[in-house]
Amino acid sequence: MNQHLKERLDDYSVEAVQQIAVTTDGAWRAGRRRRRTRRAALAGAAAACVAAVAVATLVLPGRVSTDPASRPGVDDYPVRIADPWFTGDLEAGSGPLAGVLVTIADDRYAITEDGALLEIPYGDTTGDFLPTLSSDGTKLGYLRDAKTYVLQDLATDRVVEFDEIGDSRSDSTLPYQTTGQAPGFWSPSGEQLLIMAWRADPASSGFVALGLDGTITEVRSPQRTSSDGRVGNTVGWVDDEHVGWVQRARRDGARAVDLVVTDLAGRTVSRTPLDAGAGIQLSQWSGSLSDDGTRLLLRTDDLVPPALVDTETGETLDEGVASAMSLCGPSWRGDEPLVPTYVANESGDDGQLTTLSGQRVAIADPSLDVLCIAMASHGLAGSPAGGLSTWLFGTSEGWLSWHYLELLAGGLVLIGVTAALWTWRRRYLASRSVAR
Amino acid sequence: VEPEEREFEEWARARAPALARSAYLLTGDVHLAEDLVQDTLVRIADHWHRLQRGSSPDAYARQVMHRLSIDRWRRRRVRVHEVLQGDESPTGASAVIDDEAATDRILLGQALARLTPKQRAVLMLRFHHDLTERESAEVLGCSISTVKSQTRVALERLRVLAPDILASFAAEDRS
Numbered sequence: 001m002n003q004h005l006k007e008r009l010d011d012y013s014v015e016a017v018q019q020i021a022v023t024t025d026g027a028w029r030a031g032r033r034r035r036r037t038r039r040a041a042l043a044g045a046a047a048a049c050v051a052a053v054a055v056a057t058l059v060l061p062g063r064v065s066t067d068p069a070s071r072p073g074v075d076d077y078p079v080r081i082a083d084p085w086f087t088g089d090l091e092a093g094s095g096p097l098a099g100v101l102v103t104i105a106d107d108r109y110a111i112t113e114d115g116a117l118l119e120i121p122y123g124d125t126t127g128d129f130l131p132t133l134s135s136d137g138t139k140l141g142y143l144r145d146a147k148t149y150v151l152q153d154l155a156t157d158r159v160v161e162f163d164e165i166g167d168s169r170s171d172s173t174l175p176y177q178t179t180g181q182a183p184g185f186w187s188p189s190g191e192q193l194l195i196m197a198w199r200a201d202p203a204s205s206g207f208v209a210l211g212l213d214g215t216i217t218e219v220r221s222p223q224r225t226s227s228d229g230r231v232g233n234t235v236g237w238v239d240d241e242h243v244g245w246v247q248r249a250r251r252d253g254a255r256a257v258d259l260v261v262t263d264l265a266g267r268t269v270s271r272t273p274l275d276a277g278a279g280i281q282l283s284q285w286s287g288s289l290s291d292d293g294t295r296l297l298l299r300t301d302d303l304v305p306p307a308l309v310d311t312e313t314g315e316t317l318d319e320g321v322a323s324a325m326s327l328c329g330p331s332w333r334g335d336e337p338l339v340p341t342y343v344a345n346e347s348g349d350d351g352q353l354t355t356l357s358g359q360r361v362a363i364a365d366p367s368l369d370v371l372c373i374a375m376a377s378h379g380l381a382g383s384p385a386g387g388l389s390t391w392l393f394g395t396s397e398g399w400l401s402w403h404y405l406e407l408l409a410g411g412l413v414l415i416g417v418t419a420a421l422w423t424w425r426r427r428y429l430a431s432r433s434v435a436r
Numbered sequence: 437v438e439p440e441e442r443e444f445e446e447w448a449r450a451r452a453p454a455l456a457r458s459a460y461l462l463t464g465d466v467h468l469a470e471d472l473v474q475d476t477l478v479r480i481a482d483h484w485h486r487l488q489r490g491s492s493p494d495a496y497a498r499q500v501m502h503r504l505s506i507d508r509w510r511r512r513r514v515r516v517h518e519v520l521q522g523d524e525s526p527t528g529a530s531a532v533i534d535d536e537a538a539t540d541r542i543l544l545g546q547a548l549a550r551l552t553p554k555q556r557a558v559l560m561l562r563f564h565h566d567l568t569e570r571e572s573a574e575v576l577g578c579s580i581s582t583v584k585s586q587t588r589v590a591l592e593r594l595r596v597l598a599p600d601i602l603a604s605f606a607a608e609d610r611s
Contacts, residue, residue: 005563012544013460020460020469022452024477028441031481038482427486 049412072155074098074137074379078115079390081373082402083365090118096137096154099331099375101351102130103368108142113379115386125167125180128327130372132184132193135291135332137376141184141193141210143167147174151193151212160214165197175199176208176216182284183329185236188291194219194234194243196284207234207243209264220266221245232260235287235296242269244311246287246298249273257282259296259311274298276307276316290332291377297330297337306330306339308356320356328372333361333380340373343397350397360395365402444484447493448477455497461560462505464549472508476501498565499575502557506576509553540600547597555590558583 074096081101090110099111100120106127109117120131123145131142138155146167151160168177178197185194192209199218207219221232222245232245238261249258251273259272276298288297289311296309308318320339324330330337331353338361343350351370352363361380364370384390393401400407455476459469479500480493487493548556554576561572562583569587573580 005559006566008540008544009461009560009564010457012541012548013457015541016460016466016469017453017456019466020456020473022448022456022470022473022477024445024448024452027448027474027477028444028481028484030478031484034478034482 049416052412053409072096072136072138074113074376074382076113076382076385077362077375077379078111078113078386079362079384079395080386080393080401081111081115081117081362081364081368082389083367084117085405087117087119090120090140093157094118094154097133097140097376098137098379099373100131100133100140101364101368101370101374102128102372104371105369106371110140111373111375113385115390126169128180128371129167129178130180130183130327130374132186132195133374133376134186134190135188135377136190137379139186139190139193139212141186141195143178146172149178149195149210151210153212158212160210160212162210162214162216164216165208165210172200175201181327183288185234185289187237187240189240191240192217192237194237196234217264219243219264220262222247222260222262222266222268233282233284233286235259236289236293238289238293244287244289244293244296246274246282246296248282257298259287259309259314272311272314274309274314274316276309276319285327285329288329288332288337290335290337292335295332295335295337297339299324299330306337306356308337318356321358325351325370325372329374331375331380332377334377338362338375338380340370342370352395352397363395363397366397367402440484440488443488444481448480451494451497455501458498458501458560458564459505461548461564462502462553462556464545464556468508472501472505475504479504495575498561499577502561502575503577506553506557543598543600547594550597551590551593555586555593558586559590559594562587 077098081099087109094110095112097110097118098113098115101109101111101117103109108120108122108129108131110120110131110133111117120140120142121144122129122142125143125146129143131140133140138153140152140154142150142152143166144150144161146169147163149162149165151162152158162176164174165176165178166172166174168179176197176199178195182196184196186192187194187209191213192211194207194209196206197208198206207221209217209219211217219234221234232247235244235246238244242261242263245260245262247258247260249256257274257276259274261269261271263269274296286299288299289295290297294311295317296311297306298309299306306320306324307316308320309315310317320337325340325342328340330339332338336355338353338355341352341354343352343360343363343366350363350366351368351373353361353373353375355361362373362375364373389401389404392404452473455473456469459472459476460466463469463472476497480487480497483496484493487496490496548559551559557576558572561567561575562569567575569580569583572583576583
């Protein structure tokens with residue numbers, strides 16, 4: 001049947017074939033055009049892939065690129081702090097920062113306005129030394145190594161090193177020693193940093209103010225009664241010459257807490273009994289003053305909600321519902337405290353900043369294993385920043401919101417491999433046909 | 437004119453009749469066949485440099501033409517429903533059929549037009565180009581079993597659509 005069907009097909013087509021006009025003139029030029037177009041499209045696709053990866057890694061989250069000298073302070077804050085594929089170092093010209101973050105593994109990062117992380121240098125120290133950022137994001141204080149405390153002006157790139165203050169290890173012979181797991185407080189002018197530190201010999205009180213001019217000023221805590229020693233935990237600066245303290249008191253036979261304001265020599269200027277705080281155990285994390293000194297966030301421990309207090313009257317204005325991170329102080333947005341807490345979910349513990357009512361303001365990648373996160377109040381008073389991820393996911397803690405870039409990159413690689421295999425297969429089949 | 441271009445045009449002129457015949461058998465329409473040949477030549481020109489390293493571009497041309505034919509049909513099907521004209525010759529009540537051969541051509545053309553492009557393609561490859569099932573499968577980029585099944589279905593449909601022609605094949609075979 002084969003031969004007969006072939007003859008019928010030939011017979012069927014013989015007349016029609018004579019009517020078919022085959023022109024070869026334009027085919028070569030069209031083929032060349034097609035070849036060029038294909039190559040241009042391939043080059044374009046490759047460039048688009050490279051651009052997409054570049055955008056993903058360099059812009060999302062981006063970096064502070066403005067000249068530091070032209071930026072007097074931080075203006076915005078990041079909503080999402082992702083665990084980056086690559087981190088840069090905090091260097092000269094990094095510019096004002098939006099916050100700082102310390103991980104459980106004791107990595108210390110500066111957070112830019114766009115949510116990028118820059119590693120804060122540190123050497124051989126014991127753990128949990130928390131960097132302290134000023135309210136405008138331009139001053140950073142941190143223990144760089146066991147024998148050097150550093151104050152860095154990020155706007156002018158001025159660095160002041162204190163060789164007299166170091167880690168309070170047993171082998172330390174430095175005049176002043178400081179310790180981890182303690183907060184620091186920048187003065188309102190940003191000229192002094194108050195930290196927990198003490199003179200070894202002769203023994204001094206437990207706080208010093210480090211000045212950008214290189215001075216070290218011992219700050220004395222208030223005296224409770226004439227017979228007591230000097231006790232109290234600092235809660236920050238009231239102004240450039242006065243410091244606030246929370247101090248245990250006793251009223252009507254019950255435990256209470258006073259807010260005491262002193263000068264740097266420890267002379268009491270005012271004492272305000274607080275409504276909140278009966279029965280609490282005070283620690284270095286018990287209180288934090290707002291920038292203007294009108295509000296105090298009083299914390300006790302992880303299980304007791306923090307209380308927002310009017311520093312003039314001592315009244316409790318609000319109470320939180322959040323369980324705060326134990327080794328981390330609050331951040332401030334004006335007179336509103338933002339509490340660092342954990343989001344317990346299936347993927348791990350995401351560090352976050354929330355309002356007292358629990359509303360999430362910023363969130364960190366759970367893979368960072370955050371120990372403490374703090375942000376500059378000037379940035380928090382601005383607008384949320386952070387680019388595409390913020391726009392897409394806001395403050396979501398979902399797995400996809402932290403891994404969409406990996407998925408995107410994986411998809412691009414898969415498309416590339418598939419395209420390469422498809423092209424190879426076509427050429428292989430074509431070469432086999434041609435060889436035959 | 438580049439040497440490559442000259443070689444391509446020489447090859448294209450030599451192969452034009454065969455390409456036109458294959459295209460017509462695949463499409464059943466003169467104009468569609470012209471387009472199909474032209475598109476095939478463009479694809480050949482596109483890859484001419486690579487094809488020159490092989491022994492012959494004929495096999496590649498066959499492969500491209502059959503796949504283009506099927507692709508074009510698929511694209512058309514989702515746009516407008518296009519009824520292939522089985523033959524340029526007039527059909528229906530007004531047709532004037534002069535002789536038996538012409539009648540057979542019209543019937544065969546109408547029957548082929550009712551086949552799917554893939555069924556037409558396997559018929560062309562198996563019975564016109566005399567390719568084996570394996571070779572046909574490689575040209576179409578499908579499995580051998582697909583070629584077998586498509587061939588069986590195509591012949592069954594031809595028996596239904598043009599019983600006289602298939603019967604005449606069988607009669608001639610028996611004689």
